Amino acid sequence: xxxxxxxxxxxxxxxxxxxxxxxxxxxxxxxxxxxxxxxxxxxxxxxxxxxxxxxxxxxxxxxxxxxxxxxxxxxxxxxxxxxxxxxxxxxxxxxxxxxxxxxxxxxxxxxxxxxx
Ligand code: 5GP
Numbered sequence: 001x002x003x004x005x006x007x008x009x010x011x012x013x014x015x016x017x018x019x020x021x022x023x024x025x026x027x028x029x030x031x032x033x034x035x036x037x038x039x040x041x042x043x044x045x046x047x048x049x050x051x052x053x054x055x056x057x058x059x060x061x062x063x064x065x066x067x068x069x070x071x072x073x074x075x076x077x078x079x080x081x082x083x084x085x086x087x088x089x090x091x092x093x094x095x096x097x098x099x100x101x102x103x104x105x106x107x108x109x110x111x112x113x114x115x116x
Contacts, residue, residue: 027048028044028047039108045102074105083107086104
């Protein structure tokens with residue numbers, strides 16, 4: 001099986017570089033984005049390295065569902081009662097810059113639509 005290249009997010013998972021971690025379980029970890037685009041901007045990532053959603057496997061289905069339930073839990077933790085947005089950037093046109101699947105949880109202000 002070919003090795004999936006690691007990113008800076010693997011270093012965050014292993015605590016090799018600091019991050020403001022707000023949630024962790026055996027499958028996922030969540031931390032505040034270093035360059036927040038909203039008052040609350042948290043990245044939820046699987047511990048398993050999946051480079052992007054389009055490269056997820058059939059047996060990642062439960063893990064992908066888990067990530068959404070983690071988002072729900074963190075949104076409640078962060079008291080985003082007025083709403084929030086979940087974004088997955090995929091690939092070049094999607095604006096993805098880190099090749100480790102991540103869900104952006106954005107909230108704490110009214111968000112415009114459509115995104116740029
Ligand atoms: P993408 O553009 O790939 O969808 O999102 C990557 C996100 O990771 C960006 O919002 C960027 O600010 C964030 N990011 C990149 N490097 C780091 C880091 O070292 N620490 C944290 N906390 N966030 C990072």
